[in-house]
Amino acid sequence: MTLSSRDLAGCLLQAGAVRLQPSDPFTWASGLKSPIYCDNRQLLGLPDVRDQIITALAAGSSGLQPTLITGAATAGVPWAAMVADRLKLPMAYVRPTPKNHGMGRQVEGPLAKGHRAVLIEDLISTGMSSLKCADALRAEGAEVSAVLALFSYGLPQADAAFTAAGIGLTVLSSFEVLVTEAEARGILDAAGLVALKAWRSDTVAWSRAHGGAQPASTRSE
Numbered sequence: 001m002t003l004s005s006r007d008l009a010g011c012l013l014q015a016g017a018v019r020l021q022p023s024d025p026f027t028w029a030s031g032l033k034s035p036i037y038c039d040n041r042q043l044l045g046l047p048d049v050r051d052q053i054i055t056a057l058a059a060g061s062s063g064l065q066p067t068l069i070t071g072a073a074t075a076g077v078p079w080a081a082m083v084a085d086r087l088k089l090p091m092a093y094v095r096p097t098p099k100n101h102g103m104g105r106q107v108e109g110p111l112a113k114g115h116r117a118v119l120i121e122d123l124i125s126t127g128m129s130s131l132k133c134a135d136a137l138r139a140e141g142a143e144v145s146a147v148l149a150l151f152s153y154g155l156p157q158a159d160a161a162f163t164a165a166g167i168g169l170t171v172l173s174s175f176e177v178l179v180t181e182a183e184a185r186g187i188l189d190a191a192g193l194v195a196l197k198a199w200r201s202d203t204v205a206w207s208r209a210h211g212g213a214q215p216a217s218t219r220s221e
Contacts, residue, residue, distance in 0.1 A: 003052040008173040009181040011049045012151065017042035018178060020188055022195035028125075031213030033206070035192075035199050036175075040122040040150050041075060053079070053172065057148055058086040060170050061118045064145045068115035070094055070107075072122075072133045079150070080120040094119070094133040106136045113141030121149040124171060127158035131165050146170060151178075155203060175200060 012018040019026070022035040043049055061069060061083055071080025071093040084091030092109030099105055117137050121130050124147075134144040146168035152158065154175040162169045179196055182188040188196070199206040207213070 003049075003056050003172065005173040005177045006181055008049075008053070008150070009178040010185075011043065011046070012038070012040070012173070012178065013182060013185065013187060015042045015046060015049075018151075020182060020192060020196065022192045022199075025207075025210050025212070027212065031207075032203060033210040033212030034203070035195050035206075036153070038123050038151055038153075043150070044078060050082075053150060054082045054086055056172055057083045057120060057150075060148050061120075062087055064116075064118055066116050066118040066145060068092060068110070068112060068117045068142065069120065070109075070112070070117050070133070070137060071120045072130055075122040076120045076149075079122060083120055090115075092117075094136050096129065096132065107140050111140065112137050115142045117142045117144050119144060119147045121147055122151070124149045124152035124158055124169065126155060127161040127169070131161055131167070134165065134167055148172075154200065 017040050018036065018038045020036055025033040025035050026037040028034055043053065057079060066089065069080050069084035069087065069089050069091045071077040071091070073093050073095050077093045080093060081091055090110050092107055092112060095106050095108065097106065119130065119133055119137070124130060130147050134147065137144050144167055149169070149171045151173050152171040152175065179188065179193065183193060
C-alpha cells in the first residue's frame with residue numbers, strides 16, 4: 001500500500017502526533033507561539049504506519065542514488081537507521097553541534113568524505129537545523145543531494161533557505177494537507193482555520209500578537 005500525503009496527515013492527527021490549538025498556542029524552543037505542534041516520534045509506536053513511512057522514504061532516497069543515509073539528531077535518527085537498513089546502505093547521524101568531549105565529532109558514524117548523502121529529518125520548520133546538518137556533512141567532504149522529511153510546516157523562509165543552499169527538499173506530508181484533513185474530520189472549525197492560515201502567513205507577527213517572544217535571528221538590532 002502506498003502512503004499518500006493525506007494518509008500520513010490522517011495518521012499524524014489520529015496518533016496525536018500533531019496537535020492544533022489556535023486558542024491555546026504552544027511555545028516552541030525559539031520562544032515563538034504557534035497554534036500547531038508536531039511530534040512525529042509518536043509514529044514510531046505504530047508498526048504498520050512506520051513500515052509505510054520507511055517504504056516511502058526508502059523509495060525517495062533510492063532515486064537519488066545515495067551511498068550514505070544520514071539522520072538529523074535526534075528525531076531523524078531512527079527513521080534514517082530504518083531507511084539505511086531497508087536500502088542496505090551505511091548510516092551516520094549528525095549532531096546539532098560538535099561534541100565538546102572525546103573526538104569532538106559532529107557527524108557520527110562512518111566518515112562522510114566522498115559519499116553522496118541523503119539527510120533524513122522528521123520535521124521541517126524554518127529549515128535552519130537541517131541545513132546546519134547539511135553544512136556539517138559538506139564540511140566532511142560529502143555531497144548532500146537532498147533532505148527527506150516526514151512533515152513540513154511549509155513556511156516560506158524554509159523554501160527560500162533550501163533554494164539558497166542548493167539542496168532539494170522532499171516531504172511526505174505538509175501543512176496544507178494536514179489542515180484540509182483536520183477540517184474534513186471536524187477537528188478544526190472555521191475560526192481555527194483562519195488562525196492557522198494567519199500564523200502560516202507571518203509566524204513572527206502571529207506569535208507577537210499572542211504573547212510570544214521574537215527569535216533572536218529576527219530581532220532588529
